[in-house]
Amino acid sequence: MIDSNVAKTLSFDPHRNGSVALERLGVPTLSLSAEPLSKSTKSDKNSKSVPGGHKSQGFPAECFMILIGTMNLTRTRETGQFYCPTCRCAQEYRLRSRRPFLTLYFIPVVPIGAAEWFVDCRGCRDKWDPTVLQMDQREHEQVQAEQFQREALRSAVLVVLADDQISGTEVNVLRQIAQQLLGRMVDREELGELCSIAQQNKIRAANYVMTVSRRWSEAQKSEALQAMFLAATAEGKMDGAQLQVMTQMRDILELTEQEYQSAIEAALQRELVE
Numbered sequence: 001m002i003d004s005n006v007a008k009t010l011s012f013d014p015h016r017n018g019s020v021a022l023e024r025l026g027v028p029t030l031s032l033s034a035e036p037l038s039k040s041t042k043s044d045k046n047s048k049s050v051p052g053g054h055k056s057q058g059f060p061a062e063c064f065m066i067l068i069g070t071m072n073l074t075r076t077r078e079t080g081q082f083y084c085p086t087c088r089c090a091q092e093y094r095l096r097s098r099r100p101f102l103t104l105y106f107i108p109v110v111p112i113g114a115a116e117w118f119v120d121c122r123g124c125r126d127k128w129d130p131t132v133l134q135m136d137q138r139e140h141e142q143v144q145a146e147q148f149q150r151e152a153l154r155s156a157v158l159v160v161l162a163d164d165q166i167s168g169t170e171v172n173v174l175r176q177i178a179q180q181l182l183g184r185m186v187d188r189e190e191l192g193e194l195c196s197i198a199q200q201n202k203i204r205a206a207n208y209v210m211t212v213s214r215r216w217s218e219a220q221k222s223e224a225l226q227a228m229f230l231a232a233t234a235e236g237k238m239d240g241a242q243l244q245v246m247t248q249m250r251d252i253l254e255l256t257e258q259e260y261q262s263a264i265e266a267a268l269q270r271e272l273v274e
């Protein structure tokens, strides 16, 4: 990829520093204006065609102008998947390097600076420092874990709301579930807000869990099911609507009979501490 190409017309002496590198790279060095007339023995080379399709014919041997410029060469060094903080999900990336080159007739011949490395997200095209690749796993897990905690709590709230009512006992149990999931106290106001939003949205627990659980790990599915079970049994027994939701959850979470049973047993072992 060529980012810039600032071509300059310069007088260039092949016998000065720099010409050796050009010759090694197979770039023809020509007799140039800086050369004294007595050294114009290489003038026979001037009739050769040079890279870029330019022909030197027509230029006086003593006064040859050479097109020199710079450009940034960008190369893809590696591809893979990373967690893109902009897209907030796993995306394809390209690890790329960009290096300034001296060009001769628009052809990059000599690097003139250090390569700069960056990560390019194929989703949003944002550019990142390569350290994003080391951070992604940790960062991704942290974001995903926090997202799961909120989703599991909302799932439990929706299970409670399956029968369109919420009692004081259910609120207390939900607050304890919230504390276990989020690792902090959730006051009645915050929980009330969560419940009223869930109630207004009218998204049924089954539909909500069906979509959000696609991102959950097996362990998270079990944890969410335990939270929903504890919420559903807050008043000692499950009523019709809640029982129905909880039986649907096995299929929705794609759990085997064994996994479902284990999660319920783990929930029964849990002690909710006020």
Ligand SMILES: [Zn+2]
Pocket: 084, 085, 086, 087, 088, 091, 121, 122, 123, 124, 125, 126
């Ligand atoms: Zn992105």
